[in-house]
Amino acid sequence: MRTLLAEFRSALLATLVLAVVCCGLYPLVVFGIGQLAFRQKANGSLIVDQHGAVRGSRLLGQAFADEKYFHARPSAAGTGYDAANSGGSNLGPTSQALRDTIKERIVAYRKKNGLQETEAVPADAVTASGSGLDPHIAPENARLQIARVATARQMPREDVAVLVERAIEPPQCGFLGEPRVNVLLLNLALDGVDATHIP
Numbered sequence: 001m002r003t004l005l006a007e008f009r010s011a012l013l014a015t016l017v018l019a020v021v022c023c024g025l026y027p028l029v030v031f032g033i034g035q036l037a038f039r040q041k042a043n044g045s046l047i048v049d050q051h052g053a054v055r056g057s058r059l060l061g062q063a064f065a066d067e068k069y070f071h072a073r074p075s076a077a078g079t080g081y082d083a084a085n086s087g088g089s090n091l092g093p094t095s096q097a098l099r100d101t102i103k104e105r106i107v108a109y110r111k112k113n114g115l116q117e118t119e120a121v122p123a124d125a126v127t128a129s130g131s132g133l134d135p136h137i138a139p140e141n142a143r144l145q146i147a148r149v150a151t152a153r154q155m156p157r158e159d160v161a162v163l164v165e166r167a168i169e170p171p172q173c174g175f176l177g178e179p180r181v182n183v184l185l186l187n188l189a190l191d192g193v194d195a196t197h198i199p
Contacts, residue, residue: 077132
C-alpha cells in the first residue's frame with residue numbers, strides 16, 4: 001500500500017512540475033524573448049496607418065477586387081485568404097479541374113488588364129500558393145497591372161510604375177527566393193498611407 005501511495009505521489013509531483021515548466025515557465029520565456037528580440041514579428045507584423053487603424057499584416061495576403069488596386073494572387077484558403085483555413089486546392093498537375101481553372105483565370109487576367117490573347121501571363125497570377133495566404137506577387141505580375149490601376153485612378157502610368165518599382169523587395173538575405181512585391185504595402189502606398197507608421 002505504501003509503495004502504491006509513494007508511486008502516486010511521485011507521479012503527481014512530476015506532473016505538477018512538468019505542468020509548471022512546460023505550461024508556464026517555457027511559454028513565458030519564449031514570449032519574453034519574442035517581445036524583446038522580435039517585437040514586430042511576434043505581434044503579427046501588423047501594418048498600422050497614421051490614424052492608428054490596423055490595415056492588415058505584411059505576412060498575410062488580402063483580396064483586392066477594386067480596379068484601382070493591384071490584385072493579389074488567387075487563394076484556395078477557405079473563401080479566399082482565410083487564415084483559419086490556410087491551404088492549397090490539393091489539385092495536382094494532372095487534374096482537369098485545375099487546368100480548366102487556370103485557363104479561366106488566364107482569360108480573365110488578360111481581359112481585366114487589357115492584354116493581348118497571345119501575351120504571357122505570370123504563373124502567380126493564375127495559381128494559388130500552397131498556404132493560400134501569400135501576400136506577394138511577382139514584379140512582372142505587378143507591372144502588367146499598372147495600366148489598369150493608372151486608368152482607374154486617373155493617374156499617369158509613370159507615377160504608378162515608380163510605386164511598383166519602389167515596392168519590389170529583393171530576395172531574403174540577397175539569395176533566398178525571388179524578388180517580390182507585397183500587394184498590401186503597394187496598395188497602401190497608392191492610397192497615400194504614411195508608411196512611417198508601419199511598426
